[in-house]
Amino acid sequence: MSELYDAKLNPDDQPMTREALAQAMANCDVLVPTVTDRIDAELIADAGDSLRLIANFGAGVEHIDLAAAAKRGIKVTNTPGVFTDDTADITMAAIIGVPRRIREGTGLVRRGEWTGWAPSGLLGRKLGGKVLGIVGMGRIGQAVAHRARAFGLQVAYTNRKPLPQAVEGMLGARFVADLDTLVAEADILTLHCPLTDETRGLMDARRFALMKPGGCIINTARGELIDQEALIAALQAGHLVGAGLDVYPDEPNVDQRLIDHPNVMTLPHIGSATAEGREASGEKVIANIRFWADGHRPPDQVLTALVGS
DSSP states (O other): OTTTSOOOOOOSSSOOOHHHHHHHHHHOSEEOOOTTOOBOHHHHHTSOTTOOEEEOSSSOOTTBOHHHHHHTTOEEEOOTTTTHHHHHHHHHHHHHHTTTTHHHHHHHHHTTOOOOOOTTTTOOOOOTTOEEEEEOOSHHHHHHHHHHHHTTOEEEEEOSSOOOHHHHHHHTEEEOSOHHHHHHHOSEEEEOOOOOTTTTTOBOHHHHHHSOTTEEEEEOSOGGGBOHHHHHHHHHTTSEEEEEESOOTTTTOOOHHHHHSTTEEEOOSOTTOOHHHHHHHHHHHHHHHHHHHTTSOOTTBOOGGGTTO
């Protein structure tokens, strides 16, 4: 970016303060934020007249007020697809790790408390034959289904619309129209839907109660999809055997009760954390900027009317 443009870069991984964002937006033509930069209506309203493109580094755009940007005539782009496999891989790590009590076993060894093999030691649940419920069957959901099939999981999913039959057949996936029905059927439930007003708190106390005793939930999408207090209650009551979490509603703060639970995998939002994925995302950002600067429609322009669809 520095070779192509007069770029002013944030030199480290620390999120920019609101004041720094406001100052940057007062003078730039293009802003390149990340998921930690909350670009709300006030910041957009106070931006300089030269700002005409917000080229987001990442696929999710919940942190950008798209309506406010559209009102100011500011285009917004993202980088879809580049983190699909990376996020699906980390999801599978949790799908395997929680039923097999990987975190609990690792902790036992690290604390020097393992006393050797025992017939009933750390008994987990096998994956083969279990029902994996996928909430949201976009790119990542489909990539998870593809991986899950190799482990003998029965894949059921819910989505706004069913996938074409040919895709369902390829993935070995079964469509369930009603979310509550899917939740009740799943031994393992994994979330891959966008965060919208409709999906915020999607998994609440009522839906956790619908889950099978001994079930587990995986979330590598957005922390706000889960009512955290309801999740903790279900875990503490023993209704759920565990959870695999890569995202949280108040990042980087993680509730101590989740950390203390022996079978909750608490990951530090690393679903997209591969060198290859980040490089590909940066290349998409540059491509979007170059198309826009040349007077063309950016290939990854986000359309406000399609957000959450």
